[in-house]
Amino acid sequence: MAENSEIKSSDYAIECKEITKTFGTVVANDHVDLSVKYGEILALLGENGSGKTTLMNMLSGIYHPDSGSINVLGKHAVINSPADSIALGIGMIHQHFKLVEAFSALDNIIAGTPGKLKKRSALREDISAISEKLGLNVDLNKKIYNMSVSEKQTVEILKVLYRGAKILILDEPTAVLTPQETEKLFDMLRIMRSEGCAIIIITHKLNEVMAISDRVTILRKGQSVETVLTAETNEKKLTELMVGKPVSLSIERPEPIDPKPLLNVYHLSVDKPDGTVALEDVTFDIYSGEILGVAGVAGSGQKELCETIAGLNGIRSGAVLYNKENIIGKTAKEIIELGISMSFVPEDRLGMGLASSMGMTGNMMLKSYSKSKGPFIDKKPARELAERLIKELDIKTPSTEIPVRMLSGGNVQKVLLGREIESAPSLLITAYPVRGLDINSSYTIYGLLNEQKKKGVAVLFIGEDLDVLLELSDKIMVLCHGRVTGIVDAKTVTKEQLGLMMTGSTAEEVLGNG
Amino acid sequence: MAEQAVQNREKFRIRISKRAEVGTKKAVLFRAISVAAAIIAGGLFILCIGYNPFSVYGTIIKGAFSTSMAFQATVKVMIPLLISSLGVTLAFKMKFWNIGAEGQIIAGAICASYFALFHADLPHFLLMIIMFAAGIIGGGLYGLIPAFFKAKFGTNETLFTLMLNYIALYVIVWLRDGAWADPESGGFPKIARFVSNAQLDKVGGIQVGWIIGLILTVIVFIYLKYTKHGYEISVVSESHATARYAGMNPKKIMLRTMFFSGAVCGIAGMVQATGSDMTLATSVAGGVGFTAIIVAWLAQLEPIAILIVSFLFSVLEKGSSVMQSTFGLSTYCADVLQGIILFFVLAGEFFIRYKFVVNGKERN
Structure with missing residues (x-):
């Protein structure tokens, strides 16, 4: 459709003007402007729900704008489907990879292209030419299910490049990577930039914006607030633009008061339902009054650890002692009654801790409904609790009966965490409590966790943002493939050291080497 | 511009997209429109086959309401439909796709009929209680079978319950042609008519099943909305993981709920056999178990709405049978008419949830 060869580097690869997109009554994009040149890396910065992904989905043909125009290479473009988008030379690398697990890298790269008709050896040469240019190293015969997250991402990138993409969009590419893998990805992106690609990278991590981008476009509440040159800004200014007001970016870490061991996990081994090793x-x-952070690449056994302590999983061997009493073999209900509270939030926030189509009232009762006498439920205390939480935690909801799935991510997290804290636990297990939250809500959550800590509650905090783990936790345990590679003091360890442990080096090796 | 227009025409396509949740007012409006459209489309069909739509519709209404006899017959159609719709609702609320109401109705009817045929000498009131209990247990156990296998082996409940329908049906045939055959029928395959002691009493000229149906409506309403069991059902329907997290036992809840679901359907079978048919016939369920699925969904699984929807269904059913005889229409014409009406009503539900989008411009 477009002739890539006749483009001067100063021309805009993509120019979006006045893009508006609404879903029902929600305005996801409100007259958004965005442009990116060839040979440039543009960071698209914004909090969750600010409309970043929606905008990119319109460029990749998944959504269609209600109004506004998209110009590709100076020409008006109508992008009705992903096929149109690919034909225009736009390649999107989604946050959740779109790869066929059972296929090899090669098959995934050529899937859906006429490449199937060519000889394998010719294909291999074509793809190797691309990967060599970028300094990529991929085993084309390797099956996707055998690959690490960063290898999968490389395959995704090769996939769009093989389709002739000169404009790359990466949706939160670093969310699942270790610091070392992130650095590798950035090197790759820098080479692509010098090859003349236009790159848009979606992120909400400020340090990454500063490290990789040439310009930054900031979205706030669906509007494009400003576009600035990276060289002329700093993290503080960017945060202010993103949030709309000045915020302090430091997390408090009160000293643990009188820590006593509360839960001891001994030689715990757990298998997944398919028989593979989870822990x-x-x-x-x-310890009571302490936050133990857990770091690890996604899927290193965090989920199983939480579920085992909460009594939802069988184990292979080992013991979990709570106040010196073994809780293995107890039912989830008995463990709740002991005062262990798990506000476990899996990848989809509403998956386990909340019943998504019930209102707040219904969700407040989730663990306490059976306590009332007789066959009937008592909604009154639950409704009162819901109303109190709305006031105390500033939860934004039209009423206590609106299904929680209709609330925004931050409010859902507050509902969940609020309920757990309200049950006055002595151990609080929380996984990814700030996933999908904006900065303000995240800090509210950190504050809530610190409050619990001061009350002497032991907190097990499964996190993904290493910066936050380092600032909030007292100690950090690192998991890799279900094994503990180290339990370190959060005040002295560095992000790089954590990164090495996340990929399998032990604490002795890492800290010993310095 | 011209180039763009050409490009647009090439790219003309219709997409279906999800609507934002609509308000109650708009939803009621959509439903009213779809009912009106259904009546008009049905009228066109009647016109096409050469009759006056107004007189045909008039006959349907008259056929269902004109005399007290007609009204009683309408209610009689409604009783098993209402009760079994309530039954499947219990399972559907849990997202357990119980397509086996037909079989559970039959199972309840068979168990109740055993006492009607072989213990008819018991005091009437005691006999009725026993038959009622037999209906509950028969239907309940029949509902428990697919739930047990799902809990134990993860079998697909849709296929399982569907197949059990046929098994139940042929059990009646087997009984009719064998152990329970009526010796006085002169070789005609049927089961003996229940003696009057084993027949359900009448209240207001209609068998007492209508009162049972109303009571069950209230019970199911309260059960789902205000009891711990009802709360557990709605949590399990959300996700088994959430239920386990809250300390519930989803398998136990599934077994219990399916027992109740089958039991209510079993009551429908008992009431139909002893109150309306006065015998155990192969037609005791007669498709009611399937119609109940439609009724339950149209009523959005709300017991009070089920009462209304099942009544309207019965009017349509009873009225169409009068229409058939008055105009000499074939059964199929009545079925087509019912189908048209149902189609539009279901389409209305579709438009409450979705809308058509043509190339970015929204159309309703």
Whole structure:
């Protein structure tokens, strides 16, 4: 459709003007302007729900704008489907990879293209030519399910490049990577930039914006607030633009008061339902009044660890002692009654802790409904609790009966965490409590966790943002493939050291080497 | 501009997209429109086959309401439909796709009929209680079978309950042609008519099933909305993981709810056999178990709405049978008419949830 060869580098690769997109009554994009040149990396910065992904989905043909125009290479473009988008030379790398697990890298790269008709050896040469140019190293015969997250991402990138993409869009590409892998990805992007690609990278991590981008476009509440040159700004200014007001970016870390061991996990081994190892010989202690952070690449056994302590999983061997009493073999209900509260939030926030189509009232009762006498439920205390939480935690909802799935991410997290804290737990397990939250809500959540800590509650905090883990936790346990590679002091360890442990080096190796 | 127009024409396509949740007012309006459209489309069909739509519709209404006899017959159609719709609703609320109401109705009817045929000498009131209990247990256990296998082996409940329908049906045939055959029928395959002691009493000229139906409506309403069991059902329907997290036992809840679902359907079978048919016939369920699924969904699984919808369905059913005989229409014409009406009503539900989008411009 477009002739890529006749483009001067100063021309805009993509120019979006006045793009508006609404979903029902929600305005996801409100007259958004955005442009990116060839040979440039543009960071698209914004909090969750500010409309970043919606905008990019319109460029990749998944949504269609209600109004506004998209110009590709100076020409008006109508992008009705992903096929149109690919034909225009736009390639999107989604946050959740779109790869066929059972296929090899090669098959995934050529899927849906006429490449199937060519000889394998010719294909291999074509793809190797691309990957060599970028310094990529991929085993084309390797099956996707055998690959690490960063290898999968490389395959995704090769996939769009093979389709002739000169404009790359990456949706939160670093969310699942270790610091070392992130650095590798950035090197790759820098080479692509010098090859003349236009790159848009979606992120909400400020340090990454500063490290990789040439310009930054900031979205706030669906509007494009400003576009600035990276060289002329700093993290503080960007935060202010993103949030709309000055915010302090430091997290408090009160000293633990009188810590006593509360939960001891001894040589715990757990298998997944399919028989593979989830946790192997995990041993650690949690102290009262202390936040124990858990770091690890997604899927390193965090989920199983939470579920086992909450009594939802069977184990292979080991023991979990709570106040010196083994809780293995107890039902979830008995463990709740002991005062262990799990506000476990899996990838989809509403998956386990909340019943998504019930209102706040219904969700407040989730763990306490059986306590009332007789066959009937008592909604009154639950409604009162819901109303109190709305006031105390500033939860934005039209009423206590609106299904929680209709609330925004931050409010959902507050509902969940508020309920758990209200049950006055002595151990609070929380996984990814700020996933999908804006900065303000995130800090509210950190504040809530610190408040619990001051009350002497032991907190197990499964996190993904290493910066936050380092600032909030007292100790950090690192998991890799279900094994503990180290339990370190959060005040002294560095992000790089954590990154090495996340990929399998032990604490002795990492800290010993310095 | 011209180039763009050409490009647009090439790219002309219709997409379906999800609507934002509509308000109650708009939803009621959509439903009213779809009912009106249904009546008009049905009228066109009647016109096409050469009759006056107004007189045909008039006959349907008259056929269902004109005399007290007609009204009683309408209610009689409604009783099993209402009760079994309530039954499947219990399972559907849990997202357990119980397509087996037909079989559970039959199972309840068979168990109740055993006492009607072989213990008819018991005191009337005691016999009725026993038959009622037999209906509950028969239907309940029949509903428990697919739930047990789903809990134990993860079998698909849709296929399982569907197949059990046929098994139940042929059990009646087997009984009719064998152990329970009526010796006085002169070789005609049927089961003996229940003696009057084993027949359900009448209240207001209609068998007492209508009162049972109303009571069950209230019970199911309260059960789902205000009891712990009802709360557990709605949590399990959300996700088994959430239920386990809250300390519930989803398998136990599934078994219990399916027992109740089958039990209510079993009551429908008992009431139909002893109150309306006065015998156990192969037609005791007669498709009611399937119609109940439609009724339950049209009523959005709300017991009070089920009462209304099942009544309207019965009017249509009873009225069409009068229409058939008055105009000499074939059964199929009545079925087509019912189908048209149903189609439009369901389409209305579709438009409450979705809208058409033509190339970015929205159309309703």
